[in-house]
Each structure stands twice: as C-alpha cells, then as structure tokens.
Amino acid sequence: MSNEIYRLTVNGIEHEVKDAWAGESLLYVLRERLGLPGTKGACEQGECGSCTVVMDGEAVCSCLVMAATAVDADITTVEGLSLDGEPTDVQQSFVEAGGVQCGFCTPGLIVAVHHLLDRNPSPDELAIKEAISGNICRCTGYGRIFAAVERARDQRRAMQAK
Amino acid sequence: MTTKTSTQRRGALGSSALRPDGIPKVQGRFAFSSDAWADSMLWGATLRSPHPHARIVSIDVSGALAINGVSAVITAKDVPGQLTYGLIASDQPVFASEMVRYAGEPVAAVAADHPETARRALDAIRVDYEVLPPLVDAEDAISGSFPAIHPDGNVIRRQRIIRGDQSFVGDVVVEGYYDVGMQDQAFLGLEAALALPDDAGGGVELFVATQWLHEDQKQIAACLDLPIEKVRLTLGGVGGAFGGREDISLQVHCCLLALTTGRPIKMQYGREESFFGHIHRHPARIFMRHHADWDGTLRRVEARVVLDGGAYASTSSAVLINAVTHMQGPYKCEMATVDGYAVRSNNPPCGAMRGFGVVQACFAHESQMDKLAAACGLDPVDIRLKNAMRTGDRLITGQVMDSVAPVERCIRETAAIPLPEPLPADPDPLLIPGGAGLTARRGNITRGIGWGVSIKNLMYSEGFDDYATARCRLANGVATLQFATAEVGQGFVVLAQQIARTVLGVDTVLLEPISTAIGSAGSTSASRQTWMSGGAVDGACRLVRERLFEHVAATHHVDPLRLVIDGTDVVDSMGTLRVTVTEASKDLTFDETFEHHHRATEELDENGQGNCHVAFAFVAHRAVVDVDTELGLVKVVQVATAQDVGRVLNPLAALGQVEGGIAQGLGLAVMEEIVLENGRMRNPSFTDYLLPTALDAPEVVVSMIEEPEPQAPLGAKGIGEPPCISVTPAIVAAIRQATGKELPRVPVRPHDIVFG
Numbered sequence: 001m002s003n004e005i006y007r008l009t010v011n012g013i014e015h016e017v018k019d020a021w022a023g024e025s026l027l028y029v030l031r032e033r034l035g036l037p038g039t040k041g042a043c044e045q046g047e048c049g050s051c052t053v054v055m056d057g058e059a060v061c062s063c064l065v066m067a068a069t070a071v072d073a074d075i076t077t078v079e080g081l082s083l084d085g086e087p088t089d090v091q092q093s094f095v096e097a098g099g100v101q102c103g104f105c106t107p108g109l110i111v112a113v114h115h116l117l118d119r120n121p122s123p124d125e126l127a128i129k130e131a132i133s134g135n136i137c138r139c140t141g142y143g144r145i146f147a148a149v150e151r152a153r154d155q156r157r158a159m160q161a162k
Numbered sequence: 163m164t165t166k167t168s169t170q171r172r173g174a175l176g177s178s179a180l181r182p183d184g185i186p187k188v189q190g191r192f193a194f195s196s197d198a199w200a201d202s203m204l205w206g207a208t209l210r211s212p213h214p215h216a217r218i219v220s221i222d223v224s225g226a227l228a229i230n231g232v233s234a235v236i237t238a239k240d241v242p243g244q245l246t247y248g249l250i251a252s253d254q255p256v257f258a259s260e261m262v263r264y265a266g267e268p269v270a271a272v273a274a275d276h277p278e279t280a281r282r283a284l285d286a287i288r289v290d291y292e293v294l295p296p297l298v299d300a301e302d303a304i305s306g307s308f309p310a311i312h313p314d315g316n317v318i319r320r321q322r323i324i325r326g327d328q329s330f331v332g333d334v335v336v337e338g339y340y341d342v343g344m345q346d347q348a349f350l351g352l353e354a355a356l357a358l359p360d361d362a363g364g365g366v367e368l369f370v371a372t373q374w375l376h377e378d379q380k381q382i383a384a385c386l387d388l389p390i391e392k393v394r395l396t397l398g399g400v401g402g403a404f405g406g407r408e409d410i411s412l413q414v415h416c417c418l419l420a421l422t423t424g425r426p427i428k429m430q431y432g433r434e435e436s437f438f439g440h441i442h443r444h445p446a447r448i449f450m451r452h453h454a455d456w457d458g459t460l461r462r463v464e465a466r467v468v469l470d471g472g473a474y475a476s477t478s479s480a481v482l483i484n485a486v487t488h489m490q491g492p493y494k495c496e497m498a499t500v501d502g503y504a505v506r507s508n509n510p511p512c513g514a515m516r517g518f519g520v521v522q523a524c525f526a527h528e529s530q531m532d533k534l535a536a537a538c539g540l541d542p543v544d545i546r547l548k549n550a551m552r553t554g555d556r557l558i559t560g561q562v563m564d565s566v567a568p569v570e571r572c573i574r575e576t577a578a579i580p581l582p583e584p585l586p587a588d589p590d591p592l593l594i595p596g597g598a599g600l601t602a603r604r605g606n607i608t609r610g611i612g613w614g615v616s617i618k619n620l621m622y623s624e625g626f627d628d629y630a631t632a633r634c635r636l637a638n639g640v641a642t643l644q645f646a647t648a649e650v651g652q653g654f655v656v657l658a659q660q661i662a663r664t665v666l667g668v669d670t671v672l673l674e675p676i677s678t679a680i681g682s683a684g685s686t687s688a689s690r691q692t693w694m695s696g697g698a699v700d701g702a703c704r705l706v707r708e709r710l711f712e713h714v715a716a717t718h719h720v721d722p723l724r725l726v727i728d729g730t731d732v733v734d735s736m737g738t739l740r741v742t743v744t745e746a747s748k749d750l751t752f753d754e755t756f757e758h759h760h761r762a763t764e765e766l767d768e769n770g771q772g773n774c775h776v777a778f779a780f781v782a783h784r785a786v787v788d789v790d791t792e793l794g795l796v797k798v799v800q801v802a803t804a805q806d807v808g809r810v811l812n813p814l815a816a817l818g819q820v821e822g823g824i825a826q827g828l829g830l831a832v833m834e835e836i837v838l839e840n841g842r843m844r845n846p847s848f849t850d851y852l853l854p855t856a857l858d859a860p861e862v863v864v865s866m867i868e869e870p871e872p873q874a875p876l877g878a879k880g881i882g883e884p885p886c887i888s889v890t891p892a893i894v895a896a897i898r899q900a901t902g903k904e905l906p907r908v909p910v911r912p913h914d915i916v917f918g
Contacts, residue, residue: 021278028277037197038190042350042401043433047848050350078190087185095184098814101822102651103187103194104350104401110188126592133857136848138350138402139651141825142859144818 011080049135099148101139195398214841243387266438323770326497332453351401365392405514437846441513476513484519528891612895614888631681639744689880697875701756794912823885
C-alpha cells in the first residue's frame, strides 16, 4: 500500500484517497473507498458496461481506468445524476417501462442512456441499440429497456416542444 | 355487490404495478450482496485447482500466513463439521483434501486486509499435485472403462422410461443425434457475501445472494457443525440467478473464515472465478427415433439421453428426470423407450439452469418433429397441430395431463402473428448478420423460418414437498408481509404487494427483510414462486381477512360470511355496511402465517412410470432469421410466441420474463457455450463467452394465453422457464431452412453453417 495521497472529483465533490494500492481501479476506489457503491462490477474487462461512469464527458468502463490516473478528471457516477435525490427522467422511465429486473446492469445503463440523450436528444431505434450495445443485461432481453429509453426520449421531446 | 372489481385498483393483481425496488435500483441505492460492508471486515479469497483431476500430495500454507495483512488460511482440515455438501447428494467437498475432480475446485481460502493481499496470499500457498488423466467423455463414465473418480461412482443416475409396445415400428421412422453445449447462467451480479461472526463465536450471520436461503442454511450449518439456528441468513440483493445460485458456492468458506478470524468477512468472485464457482447447464448428447403413421400421427419415441454432470452431483438426478420425462414434447404419444444417464466426469459440475433438462430434451424432440414433418409431407405447423397434447392425454410416464393444456392454441396464436417485413435491398448494416463488422454482402443473406413448441413441468417433482411460507400482519390499514422467497430479479416483491392489496383492500404493503427469520419458501427456481410463495402470501392474507371480517362482524352485528373487500373497504354484500379497511383495523393487529403445499407427487418406478410432476405449462415459438451463408453469421430478426400463462398477474413483469427468456434461448442457439478442452474451460470471461447484446435482440411479439389453471392458487402458471426452452430449436430450425444444413448441435457456430 502506498502513502501517497491523491484526489478524485466525483459528482462535483473532491475526495481524498489515501493508503491506497496504486493498482486499484476507479471502480474499486469508487465502491470501496469513496462510499459510492452504485457503480457495479460484473466482468472486469470492459465487456459488460455495468461499471459505466462519465469521465470528462466520455462514457467509460471504470473497471478499466486506474483510479490514480483519474486525478484531473471530472467524474459522474449514477449517484451524481440527480443531486436532489429525486429520480431523473431516465431513471423514472426505466422503472415505469419495466426496464429493471435484477437491476445489476441498471446503474451502468442509466449512466449510458443519460450520456446518449445528452449528446443526441432524438436517437432512433438503431441509434439507441448501438449506444447501449456495450451494456449487457441478462434479465430483460432488452425489450423493456428500449421502451424505457424511447419513453425518456419522447418525454424530453415533448418538454422541448412546449 | 357493486360492479367495481378489485383488479381495477391501482397496484392490485392484474395491473402493471411497479416494483418497490425499482427506484433504489435505478439510483444505485439498492444494496446487492456485493455492496455489503462492515467495519473492520477482511476480504476472503479462494485457491482453486488448476487441474481437472489430481491427487493432492501436500499443501503448504506457511508462505501465505507469513504475508503481512493475512489473518487466516483454511483448508479441508479446518472444516469442523461435515466435509461435503450438496443439494441432493452430499458429495462435494467444502475443500478438496485428497483429490481434486475439476479444474477450479476449491482447495484453500484466505482472509486478508485487502483483495490484493488476499490474491498474493493465494499465490504463496504451495500445493503439490500428482496430476491424473481426467475423465472427460461421458460414454467412458457409462461403459465403466474409466476407474471411479468419486466414491459414489461415475454414474449419478440412470432412469428408463418403458411404455407400451417395445417392438412397435412406425410407417415413418426418423432419427438423429443431437448435442447441446454447456451454457452458463451468466447472471450479472457476481457471487458475493458478507459473514458476521457472533460475538461469542458460536454462530454466524450471512448476507448472501442465493436462490434458497433455508437450503443454504441447512448445508452451511452441517459443514460448520452448528445448530441451524446459529446460522442466520439474510438475502443480499441478488443480481440474477437463472439456476446458478441454487448450489453452495462461497457460503461455507465465507462463514468459516468469519468464525476462524472473529472478523466480518466479505467474499466476492470476479467473473473468471464465477465461471469456476457455480454449476452450469448440462451438456447433452441425445439420440432420438420417432415412429409415426403415414399421416404424421406420432406413435412411439425412442431416446437415449446422456447428460454430463461434471465432477459433483448437484441436481443432476433431477435434471435427468426432467429430460427423460419431457422427451416426447408437448405431443400425445402412447409408446416410449427412453434410457437416460446423468454421469460424473472431471468436467465442471453442472446443475440447474432455467429450463432444467427440458431445454436439452426440447432441442432433440423439436428437431425430430421437423424431420417427421418432412418425411410425412407436412409443414412444421401442421405436424405439431396434429399431435398437440390436450388435457386428459397421458404422458410417457403414464401421468394424466390434468393441467390446462392449450398447446393447439399456443401454436395457432403464434402462427397468427404477422411475419416481419422482408429484408430491404439496401439494409442498414446493423440490421444484418455481422452487424457493425460490415462483413455481409446482401446477396449472401438468406431468410429462414422455424418452429419450436415445448412443455415444462412446474415446481419440484418426485415426491418432494417444496412448500412455501408467508406471514401477513395488518394494522391500521397497513399490511406487512414476511417471506423467505429469494427475489432474484423476477419481481416477486411486487407480486406479493399486489396480492395483499387485492385480498386485503390496502394500499400500503410493507415488506420485511427476506431472511431465515421465517419458515422456508423453497427455491426461486422451477417456475415455482408465483404459484408457491404467491399461494403462501395469498393464504396468509386470506387468514388475516377472515380475522378482520370476524372483528367487523362482531362490532357491527352482521354475519362475517356476508362481508367482502370492495376496493379499500369492507362491505356487507347484503346490506348497507361500508367501513374502510384502515378504520376496521385501527389500533388492532391481525397476524397470520400460512404454508402453501402443492399436491403430492410420486417417485418414478424402474420403468419410469408414475405421477412424478405437479403441473405443466406450454409455449410455442416461431423464429425468423437472416443468415449470411458465406460467413455463417446469423441475425435473429423476429421471435413470435404464444405462452400458456394461466393468468397474467402483472403484464409488465410477465412480458419482461418472456423477453428475457427468449434472449437466453437465443444465446444458446447461436452464441453461448463454455468451451472445454480436456476438462479445462477455455473461455471463462465475457470477452470469450459471448452473450446477446442490445444489437442481437430480435423483435419479440408476444401473445399471452390466459386460461386460468384451477390447481394454481392465483390461477397463474409459472412463466419463467418456458420462454427460453423452445425458442432455441425454433431459431435452429430457421437456420436449417435458410441453409439446408443439418445442424444437429447448439450453439450453431459459423463453421457449422459454412462447412457443416
């Protein structure tokens, strides 16, 4: 273990990480050191997307990021999508459209879908499928997840139209 | 009575009530077992054998104990109680001591202050192995040509089914060999647990993701040599299961490390370890011969079924019974000759996975039905309609089919679902085989359509009383439910609330933690919890309602038999009394517990005859695929299905079960397989074990067949397993139609299509 201290900015809050082993992934540090267990680990290879966070505007697999290299980054996790504790439109859509079963892939998907809709407010069916094809869900077969994303997309469109 | 029915109420049975764990799950606040945490906890880790078959000459743990931060190293000699565990036979060692029987078998475990310290400690344990040749061919286990690799022998179970004229030969005879590869449950939430030792060291509390708390409790207590009540389990949030959490994985290791160190222990597998740490779907080799009349009437099935159970028995004997008793499929068939084996080998252990033996049988019988159709000049739909089983028919076990059996309706309603549009001349590359790889040329793509229909038993079989317990308390208009039913993602938590709202006329239904503080609910498997735990919750709520009605009747001087729940009120059906449930239960507590038991079943006799199953459900699937015949790549375009569900209790949750099951069946059809080489897994990772992604998901069109099942407490059949069973042969049949290839094994690989 190291005596060096480094700082991570997560959900707008600066955290100090000390006594950490330099080999720890961002996923591990978020979960085990910073008290942010919402980000999940399921493959440790960047294949399943359960650990998706946004780093400097890019969706990344936090299992593939060394925490100590993320010191200058602006990191958003599932816990940081809504700072007032109320579910976001995407979160609410996932629940109402039946996109949640076991829920283990869900936080990563929620982050990925926010990232998609922030970049592209009107994704068509194929754009949605492609955007979340890096997030594996074993329970739903994706049908209700597509419905959830379309629901959130349509609600945002309707809001803008007003 | 008023015309308002309770099912119109928000959140009652029949509505798409929203799951109570939904918001916590989307916000990342839901606590999965891997999120459990305790002050001063240590990390546990497991040392596993690299060899599929070896004798352990010596184990030296001194190097590990010398590492700063390592608190304990345990091996077989530290197990205080029973040295083995198992769901049906107790044949699997907590730690291998003399022999290792599969690559990945636990040999030792450590507790350390950091996962990396624990990993280094595992590296520092020296195990001297005398490597032995592995038994990897199931036929070697059957023939006796290989020495016994376990004291219980190399054949776990053999079961024959002998029915009717054993020398009958049909006008038309078709036959073939069929192979099914080893599939992994691949639940997303990896195995994880937190064990807290009691202060005095005489007991342990375990937070764990499992399918059956009480079965775990029983097996853990035996291995720890503790009284049952000294091992208390609470369900940690479960990230999917699909059968893969029915067996013990890290439970005993984690508890034993906690008792040894006196500290909380967290254990969590990585993905690679998860492939070694849980059982898989049995690979199968099945020979089948069908005999029929000229007109396609099925008369006799012959089959030889071989399931490779791997190193330990797990549920192999029950999986075998499911396979052999479902061998004729959802069809009437008067004669049968079936010989089934579940064998032991030095391959990874196999046990429960969604479909449980019927997946393997269905791939064989549905492939055969297509061969029979071709031989009789019928199309795939007509041969299935002609032979469709009906209520009152006998199974090949002699058991009378007394479940609702709408097989014909499942087929007709599936056939009525419109086919997808033809592939356009210039399709988006993401929509064709090969996808974003941009490998397919439009001219090489051929479309095919295929069918699969299946029958699946519900609940446990062969005399086992897998009852379920639930408790209901009603106070001041609020119901509180308690049960030990493992919520693994299927949504029992919302169903339980719906039942209470409907029976008791309450809006607020609280749920106690899911734990061993109440009696067993049985396993979340075998498509059984809606029926069994649903029946228990319904029963407990009805008992409370009786007590409530007695109280209201006494207070208002009316006959309790005239009282009913209407919306959120108690009303006198013959009078004017109307009082809210909240008012009626003010300052009172009604508290009742109910056990639901299904009807008794029997063991099979030596000829495989007997009423061994409780009930059955049916489903039909039609698959449409596009195949790149040059590169052997498949895109499943559409799956149409009509499923016999009895009654839809929550439309959104039911649809999710159907769509999710279809995706898993698609995985088995064209991508998912644990590849073994001489007993070793070649692809224990999500990089190499391929799972369906959002881009692989076909259009799914679903028709729910609602014919309430009289035997079922809520009229509803279990719906979890049927979706994944016949979709696999339907997809393969579609690929066969597109390519003209025989394709006798799943998953179908590109080289099977190009060179097969």
